[in-house]
Amino acid sequence: MFTGIVREVGTVDTFDGSRLVVASPETVAGVAVGDSVSVAGVCLTVVETGDGRLAFDVVPETLSRTALAELEPGDSVNLEPALRVGDPLGGHVVQGHVDAVGRIADLRPEADCHWLTVTFPPTVTPYLVHKGSIAVDGISLTVARLGADRFDVQIVPFTMAHTNLSRAQVDDPVNLECDMIGKYVARAIELAGLTLKG
Numbered sequence: 001m002f003t004g005i006v007r008e009v010g011t012v013d014t015f016d017g018s019r020l021v022v023a024s025p026e027t028v029a030g031v032a033v034g035d036s037v038s039v040a041g042v043c044l045t046v047v048e049t050g051d052g053r054l055a056f057d058v059v060p061e062t063l064s065r066t067a068l069a070e071l072e073p074g075d076s077v078n079l080e081p082a083l084r085v086g087d088p089l090g091g092h093v094v095q096g097h098v099d100a101v102g103r104i105a106d107l108r109p110e111a112d113c114h115w116l117t118v119t120f121p122p123t124v125t126p127y128l129v130h131k132g133s134i135a136v137d138g139i140s141l142t143v144a145r146l147g148a149d150r151f152d153v154q155i156v157p158f159t160m161a162h163t164n165l166s167r168a169q170v171d172d173p174v175n176l177e178c179d180m181i182g183k184y185v186a187r188a189i190e191l192a193g194l195t196l197k198g
Contacts, residue, residue, distance in 0.1 A: 002038045004091030004133075004140025006078040006163045010039075012071050013053055017063070020044070020071070025052040027079045036082040036096070040164075041138030041175035042066050043082075043096025066098045067137075067173035076164040078138040091140025092133040098175045099183075100124045102136070104168055105150055114155040116141075116165065120176060122149070126186050127178035135177040139163050 010024035022039065028049050031037060035046045037054065042062060048055035063069040071077070083089070106117035118136060120128070128134065130146045139159065145152035160166055189195075 001083050002043070002080050002094040002096055002138070003083060003087075003089050004080070004094045004135050004138060006080055006139055006159075008079045009162070009164050010054075010077050010079045012073050012075045012077060014073060015058075015071050017069070018058060019047075020056045020058050020068070022054050022056070022077060022079070023052055024054050024079055027081060028052055028054050031081050038078070038080040038082075038094070038096045038138045040066075040068065040071075040077040041094075041096065041135050041177055042068060042098055065101075066175050067101045068175075070173055076167050078163050080138055092135075093180050094135045094138070094140065094177060095180060096138075097177060099127065099178050100176045102174050102176045104170055104172045104174060106170060107165070107168055110154075112157050114160055114165075116153050116155055116168075117150055118153070118174060118176070119150045124176060124178055127182045129179070129182060132182060133179040135175075137164060137174045139165070 008026040010022040013021040013023045031046055033046050036043050044056040046054050047057050100121050100123055102118040102120045105119050108115050132143050134141055134143055141153040143151045144154050
């Protein structure tokens with residue numbers, strides 16, 4: 001379980017399509033083999049540590065459902081170790097289970113902040129709510145504007161400086177995880193045989 005508050009921006013060292021090695025001098029100091037770490041919003045298990053690096057095994061199912069398959073050496077990834085009992089929940093409840101891959105459609109400054117526009121596939125439409133929570137590459141954000149196939153979030157300067165968004169470009173893929181509460185509500189409605197009307 002995570003909170004969507006990025007602790008470090010790591011750098012992809014190597015990735016052969018199966019073993020992902022990330023340079024992460026801060027995160028590596030606080031985790032051990034077997035621990036869970038959110039890597040670009042994807043919950044992965046640490047299989048090796050050392051020399052300021054973390055290694056993870058990425059299975060085909062994960063590659064097919066996330067943007068990890070597009071990672072290359074030198075790419076930046078948001079890192080967050082799993083929550084421990086008593087840790088503050090600074091963002092929202094994030095599982096690291098990606099619902100869809102979106103694409104950055106626009107990233108533009110406004111005063112000290114930035115607006116980020118992300119397109120999404122129809123599969124996640126029922127789970128997105130105006131002013132609701134969304135995790136974008138593991139970052140806990142709030143949907144400020146919601147359209148039929150895109151949403152806008154406003155990025156404060158701290159988040160811009162301390163996540164991989166500082167290096168983001170238009171058309172970059174991003175892992176999206178919708179708010180878990182919304183997914184449970186939608187499933188309960190489905191099981192009850194009810195329908196939602198816009």
